[in-house]
Amino acid sequence: MRITDARVILTCPGRNFVTLKIVTEDGVTGVGDATLNGRELAVAAYLREHVVPVLIGRDAARIEDTWQYLYKGAYWRRGPVTMTAIAAVDTALWDIKGKVAGLPVYQLLGGRSREGVTVYGHAHGETVEGLLAEISRYAGSGYRAVRVQSGVPGLSSVYGVGTPGVTYEPASSPVPAEAVWDTERYLDHLPRVFADVRAEFGPGLKLLHDVHHRLTPIEAARLGRSLEPYALTWLEDPVPAELQEGFRLIRRHTTTPLAVGEVFNSLWDCRQLISEQLVDYIRATVVHAGGITHLRRIFDLAAIHQVRSGSHGATDLSPVCMAAALHVDIAIPNFGLQEYLPHSAETDAVFPHGYHFEGGYLHPSETPGLGVDIDEELAARYPYRPAALPVNRLRDGTLHDW
Structure with missing residues (x-):
């Protein structure tokens, strides 16, 4: 063949x-x-x-x-x-x-290990009131887990926070947009946000938060400890992962679970984090970590060390990647969560697929293969458009992790 x-x-x-x-x-x-x-x-x-x-x-x-x-x-x-x-x-x-x-494909990977894939969506709001409304919308739609991102008083823009009810897309202009960041304001504000969220929704809803690599290990430890009363399912990307030993310091000071890995490309990016149990969830994904073959290797190593999967799945990954991710998710023994943001109607038309959301879970297609395709004629009607991710600076102008 x-x-x-x-x-x-x-x-x-x-x-x-x-x-x-x-x-x-x-x-x-x-x-x-x-x-x-x-x-x-x-x-x-x-x-x-x-x-x-x-x-x-x-x-x-x-x-x-x-x-x-x-x-x-x-x-x-x-x-x-x-x-x-x-x-x-x-x-x-x-x-x-x-x-x-x-x-x-999941049958070729060993068959089902579960009936459905638990997913989380992104709830965001400039204000706590707006954020609570967004969380309520997700909970009402059947989501069992929600990522919580809030505006920070005094900052004009914050990662993950956009127009309510609209999918957040940071890559929106040909030249990178620039934002200003203030760590102390963030660390002061976020615990109060989660206090309000837990007071409103109780203990049943899984809550997550993405720091987006913006803290030092000791700052991340401080944040993790301050969030312990609110029982997060995970604190994502608390620090840049290039220095994997930094997670050891965080581990010493907080029991808040840690997730990392959406920018990882291979097993070697997360070997130490997994083997030393410095994180609880690995967020590597099919498209950035060498496909189904290599992602399965990462998750197999993670399973040995009681680390679960939590694959990246925002709308910067196409329905082809989401379809592939679901086949892996449904098969592996150590599945944790799957990020899932519905694509636009235009995207869904270009990439017809058989996976679907039902009863609070995503389900892979049952058709042979991945159960997804690309309509090449329709795709040609949407030409490539340059779009860059933003950059971040501190108040004094120092370039910082976005």
Whole structure:
């Protein structure tokens, strides 16, 4: 079953996506997400110039061998561009494998470990009143878990907080927008926000919060301790993860569970965090961590050390990635949570899919393969549009983690 064609498709039905579509000599097709938010063209060029030429003629059934060929054969290993490109190929080949077998991909991964995938949505508000209304909307829709992001008094903009009722999309202009950050105001305000949320919704709703890498380890420890009375399911990305030992300091000072990993590209980015049990959830995702093949390796290591999954799943990942993530989520023994934000109607039309939200859970498609495709004719009506992620500065002008 040789590969005869591989097409890189850029489209922007509201936001930019990169998709790889592989075709075999038997006419079977598979799709893989290759979206790297704000750096889409880098991955598209990597695929077109360096990957697609070597795929033609290869056996589509040899998923592991192809993964190793693209990883070891490049010599320059890892990194977000390389691993996203590999992920696109890997995911498309799993899609083909499922179609040939006549089974949804999760059956090839060992079958169901649960009936549905628990997901969380993003509740945000400039004010606490607005935030509570957003949380109520999610809870009323059947969500069992909600990420809580609030405006901070004195700051004009804060990560994760946008227009109420509208999906937050930070990559909105060709040139990066700049924001001002104040750690002390944030640390002072956030515990009061969670006190109000718990008072309103009680202990049943799972609550999460994303720090977005903005604190030092001791600041993160201080925040984690101050949030302990409100029983967060996790505190996400409290510090930049390049210095993994920083999580050891946080662990010494708080029992608030920690999640990290949406910017991780490989097992080596999180090996120490997992093996030393410095985090509770790994948020690596199919598209940025080398596809289904490599993500499963990460989650298998995590399972041994009682660390659960919590894959990234915001709208910067296409429905192709979400479909693939759900097949992994439903199969692995150590699933934790799955981030899920519904895409726009335009995006859903470009990427017809069979996964669905019902009874508070997301369910993968039961059709052979991933259960998702791309309408190439419709995709062509939405040309690529440059869009950069913002940057952050402290009040004195120092560049800070966004």
